[in-house]
Amino acid sequence: MTVRRISILGATGSVGTSTLDLVERSRDAFDVFALTAATNVDKLADAALRTGANLAVIDRAELLPDLRDRLKGSGCRAETGADALREAAAGDVDWVMASIVGCAGLEPVMAAVDAGKTVGLANKESLVTAGGLMTAAAARSGSTILPVDSEHNAIFQCLQGHRSQDVAKLILTASGGPFRTRSREEMAAMTPEQAVAHPNWSMGAKISVDSASMMNKGLELIEAHHLFGLPSERIAILVHPQSVIHSMVEYVDGSVLAQLGSPDMRIPIAHALAFPGRIDTPAEKLDLAKVASLTFETPDPVRFPALRLARQALEAGGAQPIALNAANEVAVAAFLDRKIGFLDIPRLVEDVMARTGAGQPQSIAEVIDIDRRSRALSIELMTEIAA
Numbered sequence: 001m002t003v004r005r006i007s008i009l010g011a012t013g014s015v016g017t018s019t020l021d022l023v024e025r026s027r028d029a030f031d032v033f034a035l036t037a038a039t040n041v042d043k044l045a046d047a048a049l050r051t052g053a054n055l056a057v058i059d060r061a062e063l064l065p066d067l068r069d070r071l072k073g074s075g076c077r078a079e080t081g082a083d084a085l086r087e088a089a090a091g092d093v094d095w096v097m098a099s100i101v102g103c104a105g106l107e108p109v110m111a112a113v114d115a116g117k118t119v120g121l122a123n124k125e126s127l128v129t130a131g132g133l134m135t136a137a138a139a140r141s142g143s144t145i146l147p148v149d150s151e152h153n154a155i156f157q158c159l160q161g162h163r164s165q166d167v168a169k170l171i172l173t174a175s176g177g178p179f180r181t182r183s184r185e186e187m188a189a190m191t192p193e194q195a196v197a198h199p200n201w202s203m204g205a206k207i208s209v210d211s212a213s214m215m216n217k218g219l220e221l222i223e224a225h226h227l228f229g230l231p232s233e234r235i236a237i238l239v240h241p242q243s244v245i246h247s248m249v250e251y252v253d254g255s256v257l258a259q260l261g262s263p264d265m266r267i268p269i270a271h272a273l274a275f276p277g278r279i280d281t282p283a284e285k286l287d288l289a290k291v292a293s294l295t296f297e298t299p300d301p302v303r304f305p306a307l308r309l310a311r312q313a314l315e316a317g318g319a320q321p322i323a324l325n326a327a328n329e330v331a332v333a334a335f336l337d338r339k340i341g342f343l344d345i346p347r348l349v350e351d352v353m354a355r356t357g358a359g360q361p362q363s364i365a366e367v368i369d370i371d372r373r374s375r376a377l378s379i380e381l382m383t384e385i386a387a
């Protein structure tokens, strides 16, 4: 494998840390150009020094002097601001890991796509909000988008070597999250600590809460539509509590192909990092005799209304998925801050969607404008919920 020059956007988060782990284990295969973070100066500086990165970008400008201090004499430039983030994504680099959380990741992902880079896409919110614009930009620039989300990575692997016209449907598996067997009454009293305690995966706080509400699967439904070009009715969701089958593709002849593995994000990240090759990972190898049984359930859209809302947003298109995502980001942050209850999250999302039209954004600037307005509306409506 030729040496890949890479940037990691969101290098201090859960996906970013797993990516760094793999890159540091295969030092001959990767050369780190840039690493970015929002606030975590220590972790960013340590990673930049360890990997010999050329550029480290911190989002909060007031933290730049600290970062410069930490990197003094190392040869690694410390920067802040949109231009620096764009340089990290679209500068002298072949492969970009998009692992910033939330819609904040949209502009740097688009910069990488517009510049024709190969993008390992973990930041599902960027596809949810601007999927059509992003895939069109990738087709224009020649950028390759490699899915890092374990479900989409599984589907991507199951599609290799097959004709798209032979695909009958995609089956996204879902663990069901920590509240899979809880009643609505029990869910109403759940705390942030209970919501982030995912039974199988170790992840950042926002996606962990999204897994508990199953909004994560809703966002993934929209993500799958944009990545693989299938309509809502040909993308099914199946609860599979063991998280061993990461997703499946059903073909017209009735064959179903699945990708399996231990629930460790380093497996899909390694696949995207090395594609079309493969690299070793320290992930535990799958021992099916030890797993013993794999079980499946139909998801319950009554206890998990986020599934219904996401399908509704996908089918309506335009501003609706942007409103869904923005309201969800605001609501999850408020829940983690103990300002609203767990069941207020889908309630707020539904209210914001109901007050949003279906206009089709024609540019990333329009997406960002709808996102900004949806956040303002979410904050306004949340004040009523919290009162």
Ligand SMILES: NC(=O)c1ccc[n+]([C@@H]2O[C@H](COP(=O)([O-])OP(=O)(O)OC[C@H]3O[C@@H](n4cnc5c(N)ncnc54)[C@H](OP(=O)(O)O)[C@@H]3O)[C@@H](O)[C@H]2O)c1
Pocket (backbone or CB within 6 Å): 009, 010, 011, 012, 013, 014, 015, 016, 036, 037, 038, 039, 040, 041, 059, 098, 099, 100, 101, 102, 104, 122, 123, 124, 125, 148, 149, 150, 201, 202, 203, 204, 205, 206, 207, 265
């Ligand atoms: N974690 C998983 O296993 C997993 C699996 C599949 C998909 N994903 C997706 O991958 C993305 C990252 O998830 P995660 O769990 O790794 O999140 P995380 O642990 O919260 O990390 C988020 C990263 O983004 C940075 N960041 C946050 N806000 C930012 C902003 N406004 N501007 C610039 N950088 C910002 C953070 O920097 P600081 O550390 O300095 O705050 C951190 O490096 C999400 O879209 C998620 O849905 C995650």
